[in-house]
Each structure stands twice: as structure tokens, then as C-alpha cells.
Amino acid sequence: xxxxxxxxxxxxxxxxxxxxxxxxxxxxxxxxxxxxxxxxxxxxxxxxxxxxxxxxxxxxxxxxxxxxxxxxxxxxxxxxxxxxxxxxxxxxxxxxxxxxxxxxxxxxxxxxxxxxxxxxxxxxxxxxxxxxxxxxxxxxxxxxxxxxxxxxxxxxxxxxxxxxxxxxxxxxxxxxxxxxxxxxxxxxxxxxxxxxxxxxxxxxxxxxxxxxxxxxxxxxxxxxxxxxxxxxxxxxxxxxxxxxxxxxxxxxxxx
Amino acid sequence: xxxxxxxxxxxxxxxxxxxxxxxxxxxxxxxxxxxxxxxxxxxxxxxxxxxxxxxxxxxxxxxxxxxxxxxxxxxx
Numbered sequence: 001x002x003x004x005x006x007x008x009x010x011x012x013x014x015x016x017x018x019x020x021x022x023x024x025x026x027x028x029x030x031x032x033x034x035x036x037x038x039x040x041x042x043x044x045x046x047x048x049x050x051x052x053x054x055x056x057x058x059x060x061x062x063x064x065x066x067x068x069x070x071x072x073x074x075x076x077x078x079x080x081x082x083x084x085x086x087x088x089x090x091x092x093x094x095x096x097x098x099x100x101x102x103x104x105x106x107x108x109x110x111x112x113x114x115x116x117x118x119x120x121x122x123x124x125x126x127x128x129x130x131x132x133x134x135x136x137x138x139x140x141x142x143x144x145x146x147x148x149x150x151x152x153x154x155x156x157x158x159x160x161x162x163x164x165x166x167x168x169x170x171x172x173x174x175x176x177x178x179x180x181x182x183x184x185x186x187x188x189x190x191x192x193x194x195x196x197x198x199x200x201x202x203x204x205x206x207x208x209x210x211x212x213x214x215x216x217x218x219x220x221x222x223x224x225x226x227x228x229x230x231x232x233x234x235x236x237x238x239x240x241x242x243x244x245x246x247x248x249x250x251x252x253x254x255x
Numbered sequence: 256x257x258x259x260x261x262x263x264x265x266x267x268x269x270x271x272x273x274x275x276x277x278x279x280x281x282x283x284x285x286x287x288x289x290x291x292x293x294x295x296x297x298x299x300x301x302x303x304x305x306x307x308x309x310x311x312x313x314x315x316x317x318x319x320x321x322x323x324x325x326x327x328x329x330x331x
Contacts, residue, residue, distance in 0.1 A: 024268075190315040
């Protein structure tokens with residue numbers, strides 16, 4: 001039996017979700033954003049809530065998320081996605097409202113919005129892509145950059161004496177009363193992708209649950225192979241060796 | 256015993272040649288092509304068709320959703 005005999009519609013076991021449209025994504029080859037976009041599209045499709053989902057896209061690499069997933073989107077000013085999402089959720093309480101932000105958006109300029117949006121305890125889902133660098137603007141140091149990690153603005157490595165320490169914002173968020181589900185996942189292997197998908201699904205289900213209030217926060221520890229100046233495979237290895245020490249994978253809060 | 260056989264089809268023009276599928280494949284089916292697509296990227300292709308078990312690991316890790324996975328059960 002040749003591959004041509006097997007490749008028939010009735011034998012299909014996996015393909016791109018139809019909610020992820022045919023526009024070619026602008027992300028660099030091997031970027032984690034693509035996988036997370038695909039997971040979000042899959043989860044929304046499986047839950048059958050395409051008509052009642054509103055995404056809030058950030059400023060950063062994921063600014064064009066609205067070009068790739070065919071749901072309703074709102075673009076927010078830099079860091080202000082949680083504030084916009086709160087407003088949308090209060091006006092459309094029946095809808096699923098989620099934000100999709102990177103670390104430069106959520107953990108730097110948007111720190112106040114993030115913490116206060118979670119603390120207000122609205123039923124939001126927040127997806128946080130943490131690649132420890134400002135990818136879109138050329139690989140500058142972010143608050144989440146690890147100590148000793150080289151970036152365009154700390155070419156000799158991040159020096160805690162000068163630049164302070166990496167910011168584990170997910171741990172801060174987990175302490176807040178308004179947070180209901182806080183988890184940290186990654187998407188570097190097929191097994192990790194499946195776990196991340198389950199986490200995103202749980203966050204979306206929480207956000208739609210009318211009985212219980214609280215924000216759901218999913219951090220995805222990601223790679224930025226262009227910013228880190230590594231191949232996609234090496235970037236994944238580097239992430240496992242270094243990022244996971246500072247950002248350990250697992251649930252931080254689940255009530 | 257029934258045997259599982261799989262096959263993958265790659266959307267060549269969508270592929271950016273990141274090679275993450277090649278790393279993810281447990282049976283070393285995939286390899287990068289010698290040719291390039293319209294954007295100039297080498298794309299993933301099945302180099303060892305017989306070994307494919309249709310586990311879909313390649314499709315799951317693909318950041319651009321270029322890979323479709325097919326699977327059949329062959330009764331012996």
C-alpha cells in the first residue's frame with residue numbers, strides 16, 4: 001500500500017482546524033505562536049463557539065492574530081488587552097472573551113492592566129506567550145528575560161545588578177483572589193502541545209461558566225528562535241535547559 | 256494482527272522549513288526536500304514512507320498547520 005492509497009479523505013486523522021484560515025502566517029519559521037494559534041482554533045471549533053467568541057489581540061508579534069483565526073477580534077493598544085477584554089465581557093456576558101498577549105505586552109507595559117483585570121475577577125481567559133524577549137522589534141531585553149541571557153539591549157547578558165531579575169508574572173497573578181485557574185505550559189513536543197490544548201480548553205470553559213467567577217490565565221513558555229539566534233530545534237532545547245528552571249511547567253492554581 | 260499504516264501530506268507552499276516535524280517524528284519518516292517552494296524554503300516531505308505509523312506528532316507540532324495525517328488499518 002503506497003502513501004497515495006492512504007491519503008484519502010476517509011483516512012484523515014489530523015489536519016489544520018478549518019477556523020485557522022489559509023492566510024500564510026507572518027511568524028518566523030518554527031515560532032511557537034503558530035502552534036498556539038492552531039490550538040486556540042481547535043478548541044473553539046471543538047466547543048462550537050465560533051459565533052460567540054471575541055479575541056483581543058495585543059501589540060507585538062501576535063498583533064495580526066485577527067488575520068488568521070476566523071472569529072471576532074478587537075485590537076487593543078499596547079498592554080491594554082485585559083482592560084478592553086473586561087469591557088467586552090461586561091457588555092457581552094454570554095460570550096467567550098479571551099486575550100492573547102506576549103511578554104512585552106502583558107508583563108511590561110501592561111502589568112497594571114493584567115494584575116487589575118485578574119484581581120477584578122471577571123470571567124476572562126488570558127493566553128500569555130512568554131518567550132523572554134521582544135521579538136517583533138528586534139530582540140530587545142524584556143522583563144521576563146533570564147539573568148545572563150543575551151539580547152540586543154544586553155549583549156553581554158542580563159546583569160541583575162544593572163537590569164534586575166526576570167519577572168515571573170504568572171506567580172504574581174496566581175496569588176490574587178480573582179484568579180481561578182493559573183497554569184504554565186509549553187508547546188515544544190507533541191505531548192506538551194496536547195497538555196497545553198487541555199489547559200486552553202479548561203480556561204475557555206471557565207470563562208464561559210456563569211456560576212463561578214474568576215480569571216483563567218495560561219502562560220505558554222515559548223521560543224523566539226530569531227531573537228535568540230538559534231535554529232527552531234536548538235531553541236526548543238535551550239528553552240528546556242534554561243527557561244524551564246526559571247518558569248517551571250505546571251498548574252499554579254486551580255479552584 | 257492488524258497493522259497500522261500512516262501517511263502525511265504537506266502543504267508545500269505553506270511550509271516554512273522549520274524542521275520541527277522532522278525532530279518530532281518518532282519513526283524518522285520526514286526529511287527536508289532538496290527543492291525549495293515559491294518562497295525559497297525547503298519543505299518537509301516523506302523520505303521513508305513505509306515507517307509512518309500515522310501518530311500525527313508531526314502535524315501537532317507544526318507551527319503553520321501544513322501537515323495532514325492519514326491512517327489506515329490493514330487486516331492481515
